Amino acid sequence: MKKRIVFLLTLSTCISVNAQDSYTPIASGANFPVKEVHLEFLREAQDVHSQREHLWNLWASINEEAPSGGPLWETWLSADHVFRPSESEVLAPPKVKNFERPLQFVDLPSSAVPEAPGQSQFATVLFNQEAHDFVRSQKLYLAATLDEINRSLTQQAVSLDNRDIPDFPRESVVLKTVWLHVAANGRTPIPVWDFNPSRPDQSGNDIGTWPRSVVVDTTGETIQRGILDQGRKVVPLTSFYSVELTNHNLIRNSSPGDHMILIAMHVTTKEIRDWVWGTFWWHDKADFGPYALNKTQNLRGVWRNYLMDVAFDSDIPREYEGSANAVINPYLEARFPMGMTSNCMTCHRKSAWPLASFLPIERGKISTSDQRFENRVRLDFLWSLGMRAK
Template identity: 25%
Template structure:
């Protein structure tokens, strides 16, 4: 159903509110409000699904019976699409039960980013009242994954891991209400006396120090998040808000698709798509004509050899602030009011012990997509534009067959970086299962896996001296 403009209404807690339009654009807002209602995924999208049900899908996916295995894999993909469909439903913005403005936005855009979610938010009266300011301004930044090399590897990879002159992608993180409450709830050490916050590295260090010395490697960990918690990591690419812009288009890791088959970052992709900001149609991706790239904005350094065309109605975009535009360094033509186009998003939910993991990335139309690491296959008919333009891969375990075949699921806009070891062979579970806060003096604590050739034992000796953070690098990376 097309999304219609709605009349904006100023409220006491709102400075400026912007609209989500039928082109799939979320304009930038400074809608700051105390006690915000963080929208939840509505009924009808199978969230949350009981963990024992998901675990049975995982078991079935590894079955030697091909019929059972196919059914298990389908259940996992269906669940991933349900999450995507649910979190992209439209909702009104409200505060304390009162409507702020008569506009609708996708549910996930009402969730706080990392700058808001990692601050104390509880009132003195208890957990039922959240005290923080929610803003539609996002804290876009260079992807933090690019900085996860171990110290011993940094020098050897200094040339490739150094910050580029041109910033092609920015990321942020968004967390649903349950995640925020879980992160802000004090925790009690098993068999200990202390009550600790997990906000900030110093608090986690103190928490870890209160564990009994007899605890085995890998057993020292924060308490699990609530089963309804969701983490997301949106990734954006800069486009002009007028005319046409050229955007790299993922076609895989072969030499015909990229100039760098080891680290096929977006600026190395040989296929590009011309995005037309004047065309708000939600279908119509095609091969570009010979002259359509003329006059189109392109970031410096792209390796485009062939071109496709797509209307902007097939892409979710949001208006950039001046600070966000400036964060796309090396692209001086990107200004406030231009677009941050959603290129990809990691989504993980705590419905099962090791979370569910799905990654979405822009592919536009099945006629042009590549089938790795994911695909557009299996989308529900109710999934509308622009969300139906995003392919999905899933990995609900490191492997479904006890390590004989490792699962593959990664974000082409992030894990292709030279700052991430073996990213194009990665899966979400192996990577996030290694998330930890290391005690002072711990040598070579677990970081991003150096390869994904075999299962990682999250209770192994390499986890001695660290505090695991329930698969959350967001918690682990705090200062």
């Protein structure tokens, strides 16, 4: 694995490597995309069991090993590439990740971001080929195109219900991968989410406020079962999917040889009109509790160490006290005020141009005839379009 990365980097300094070279799609044998009527039935029937199985299968499919090594999603097209301003731009090889602060955290002044390893999240956004091709062919990466679509909808007096860009193709998949920095040859504490927020939901529960951490050990010493570091459980680097940092993608306060561990991932697919929303996060006891349910046998190795939740709908299935469906990833949404009650689809439905804030958190389906869509065009649920258009 290490060897291959070095090889790719050496290659990239001599010639420009086209990201397409090693692009690996979801295998044609995988059950993807699933028929829309079937998935819509699962939504209506509130068949959470089958919805979850669908997401675990998808997780297994995108984590299949690519011929170039590593999970196949790593060969997908980065947001930098999708939103490149012109066709001629030279591409970075796909595996040299450009780790960024999650755009959801833009409200945080950068000085407020904790600098120590393990204490702040980094992200990359990846598109599969179909989603990439759609953005490029429709020129949706240009603010001028979004302005033009919006202008023409207004000119033709199109009703609020129909102020949308064209739909992405059903085969589209978009990912948001979330990483924590772990020092080489050391022990880095990382926060683990046990569903026990220490603060009221309206104050937000950023990872720095969580009561428990585990310590990721990269010293190479043999880890004995049950060993503790200042009362914290020690886990090996091999319980995560991780990549090694190189001179080409260092983040603040990092050195070549440090690691980025995959702590969480958001996955959305256009298999239904409102997209299917799935989210995964690491846990040291990933075989227990409601978020481990229905895990399929085809998941192997580190990929079993993640928990999952799924949203097919903004409202159903309802929470036990009758409120709208809440589906979150603790590593991304817990920090928002009322983040614990958020829902992927509800927030993403608000993505429209000209851009407005994705906050505050709202619950339940937002009507397409909502006044906030006046003189604006909805961006088929993807926030990246409005936030990254050039």
